[in-house]
Each structure stands twice: as C-alpha cells, then as structure tokens.
Amino acid sequence: KLKKNIIKELRYETEACIYCQASASILANMSKNTNINNLKINLNKYLSLSKKVPKKFNNLSFLLKEKYMNRKDCILLPFKAFYKAIK
Numbered sequence: 001k002l003k004k005n006i007i008k009e010l011r012y013e014t015e016a017c018i019y020c021q022a023s024a025s026i027l028a029n030m031s032k033n034t035n036i037n038n039l040k041i042n043l044n045k046y047l048s049l050s051k052k053v054p055k056k057f058n059n060l061s062f063l064l065k066e067k068y069m070n071r072k073d074c075i076l077l078p079f080k081a082f083y084k085a086i087k
Helices: 018-031 036-047 055-064 066-086
Strands: none
Touching: 018 055, 018 066, 036 066
C-alpha cells in the first residue's frame, strides 16, 4: 500500500527456499515507510551488485558473502520481482 509515494505496507506470499523467504522478509521490513522512488534507485544499485552496496541494504551484506553465492539467485529473487513490479 502506498500513501503519497511512501510504502506503508508490503506483503508477500511464497513457497520458496529459506534464503528466498528470508530475503523477502527483510525486503518487506526495510521497505516500510520508505519513499518508493528512493527505493527504486537503491534497488537498482543493489541488483547491479556494484562494489558499494547502498546504505539502506547494509543489513543484507551477510547474505551476499562468498559462502552463499551459490544461492545468490534465491536471495535476489524477491528484490528482482519487487523492482520489476514498481518499475
């Protein structure tokens, strides 16, 4: 739900692996009360996996460690889907 370009509520439903579920949960929590335009910019930077991760996504850095890179697609799926939906 949006109110004046601010995300007031974000819900998701998934039947996915634990990495994807965790990622979706984190995305939903961090998106609340965020300006949708700023979120688009940050998501674009995050999805490009540039060397500098936007500050908003610092708490996700643990998911992108080398030991989880084989599950990178699972982790990024909620972000890609949400970005595509708001684009």
